[in-house]
Amino acid sequence: MSDLIETLQNIVDDAGFIDSEDLAGHSAGLRDDRPLKARALIRPKTTEQVSAVLRACNQAGQAVITVGGMTGLVDGHRSGDSDIVMSMQRMNTISEVDTKTRTLEVEAGAILQNVQEKAAQAGLMFALDLGARASCTIGGNIATNAGGVRVLRYGMMRDLLLGVEAVLADGRIISSMFKVLKNNTGYDLRQLFVGSEGTLGVVTRAVLRLHEAPQSIETALLAIPCWQSVMSLLRRFDAALTGRLIAFEVLWQNYYALNTGAYSDVDAPLSDSAGFYVLLDVNISNGDSDKEQLESILMQSLNDGLAVNGILASSESERHKFWQIREIFEPEQRKFGLVYGYDISLPIEAMPEYVDTVSRNLKAKFADAELFSYGHIGDGNLHFTVAPGAARDHSAIDEIVYQPLRNLNGSISAEHGVGIEKKKYLNFTRSQAEIDLMRQLKNMMDPNNILNPGKIFDV
Ligand SMILES: Cc1cc2nc3c(=O)[nH]c(=O)nc-3n(C[C@H](O)[C@H](O)[C@H](O)COP(=O)(O)OP(=O)(O)OC[C@H]3O[C@@H](n4cnc5c(N)ncnc54)[C@H](O)[C@@H]3O)c2cc1C
Known part of the structure; x- marks a missing residue:
């Protein structure tokens, strides 16, 4: 055993140290069957232990990959055989709520x-x-x-x-x-x-x-004929509900159909023939009057054709079911096995044209590929699931998705980060001056480049 490994073992307790030979059973991430790669897995219990681990690794020039739940979607938590992986999962204390300061x-x-x-x-x-x-x-x-x-x-x-x-x-x-x-x-x-x-x-x-906390949350699912109506509905709900609209998710028709169709365990609450589906959550703080107001906006939206159909969840389990249509990933796994995920942002009004462009370019290059769109559209955040077709050419599909964003003032990552997966495209969203400043910060705070090296950009 090397001096460094022995030092690290002495910093933490027995349960806090797992040698590379004992990593069987530790996977490389959630929904990732590959085994975790590491020189050792360290699981500290205190800040002082974290500090001692980093001090020792810094002196030895040893790379440290910090991980939490390993649910990240851009390979930011990815490690190699020569890395120390530091899992924070044993530092999980939650204090009592301070209700005065909230x-x-x-x-x-x-x-x-x-x-x-x-x-x-x-x-x-x-x-x-x-x-x-x-x-x-x-x-x-x-x-x-x-x-x-x-x-x-x-x-x-x-x-x-x-x-x-x-x-x-x-x-x-x-x-x-x-x-x-x-x-x-x-x-x-x-x-x-x-x-x-x-x-x-x-x-x-x-x-x-x-x-x-709100008294309760009401959830509605609406079938929408066109993008213009999606944007009008967002404005209408946001304006009328003054701060009580908390989620506004949009599912393109084929995503809704996939997640309520033959490969899914969730039944479709509304038929799958509309162009778009909006899933929205509204905080209810004044009992019946808030709910009546929501019902009245829904009714008005149906009457003037902004929505062609709509339904308000009648119970907590129905709310959960509506949200499953948005969140489940099993249907895409069952149907395609392998899919690529994307998380981008761009101005809402540019979305339909952008989606058409990506869809067209994808089909032109890979006729058997399929694109599914959905996302936190209220925030200008679009997600794609791409079934890549037989060619499975990830980088060609990345180019198809990211290139058009350059002219739209969009971002290659709305919320998942850059990790390894998107670092090649960082300059699509960030100027050279911005990347240089990030590098300077990194060099100043981590001169030996031990903290998650190779993620976001190379130093
Ligand atoms: C089903 C699913 C749905 C998701 N939905 C969303 C969504 O709607 N919005 C969204 O933003 N993201 C979403 N994500 C991705 C999201 O980024 C992660 O789920 C989450 O924020 C990462 O937390 P984690 O503890 O799993 O971190 P990890 O995956 O373990 O790590 C992620 C990154 O954070 C670093 N890191 C972890 N802990 C620490 C620490 N204590 N100190 C310093 N660095 C650390 C790691 O080095 C790595 O770079 C989703 C993921 C899944 C699987």
Whole structure:
């Protein structure tokens, strides 16, 4: 055993050290059958242990890949045989809710769903919500600046973060665990770690901002004839409900049909003949009157033809079923086996033309490929699932998806980050001057390039 490995083993307890030979049973990610690759897997219990691990690795020039729930979708958590993988999952304490400041202190390995439940027990809400809620961690959410389905109303992870504690590559602990909303004392160091994908420091603790919980949430599913109506409906609901529209998801016809069709366990609540389907969540805070207002907007939208059909979930289980149509991935897996996922943003009004362009170019190059579109359209965030066809040419499909964004002022990553998967295309969204500044920051904070090297960009 090398000196470094022995040092690392001595820093953590027995359960905190797993040698490379004992990694069987540890996978490379959620829904990833490949075995985890690492020189050793370290599972610290305290910030001080994280600090000691990084100090030792920094001195040895040893690469460290920090992981949370390993649900990331851009290979940001990917490791190799020579890396130390540091899992934050044992640092998962969630404090009692501070109802006066409406905050919650958590360790970075706390699972998002557990955090949501803790807030709910105190009658409050932690607003971040996404399909991987049962596995992803707050540290991972911070490191990827996760978005999800409620960004329209509550913002992304960076908007829900009041304080952060992180450990730098050399082991220094930067504690900025503020509970206040406003703090204009120099540079906002907390935000440096948001979206940095484990390349600038290891997040160990956070202070999260909570919101008042609504009395209930109403969910509606609407069938929409055309894109113009989708945009008009978004304006109508957002304006009339003044801050109570919390999710506005759009599913293109073929995505809706796939997730309610022969390969799915979910039945279609509405026929699959409309061009688009809107799934929306509305906070209800004033009982019947809020609900009546929502029903009246729905009725008006049906009467004037913006929607051709619509249904309000009548129970929690029906709400869940509507959301499954948006979130399930089994039908695409069953039908195609392999699919490529995309997460991009662009101005909403440009979306239909952009989707047509991508679809046309895809078919021209790979006649047997298929494109499915959906996303957090209220935030200008579009997701694609691409069944690549027999050629399985991932990089050619990346080009087809990303190239048109350059003229549209769009982004190659709306919320998943860059990781390894998108780094080749970083300059589609960021100028050379911006990338140079990012490199300078990285070189300054991690001069030995030990923190998640090779992710986002090469130094
Ligand atoms: C079904 C599904 C649905 C999803 N839906 C959404 C969605 O709607 N919106 C969205 O934004 N994302 C979504 N995602 C992806 C999302 O980025 C991740 O789910 C989540 O934010 C990552 O958290 P994690 O704990 O799994 O991090 P990991 O996957 O373990 O890591 C992700 C990145 O963060 C870094 N990292 C992890 N923990 C730390 C830490 N403590 N300190 C420093 N760096 C760290 C890693 O090095 C890596 O670069 C989805 C994923 C799945 C599987």
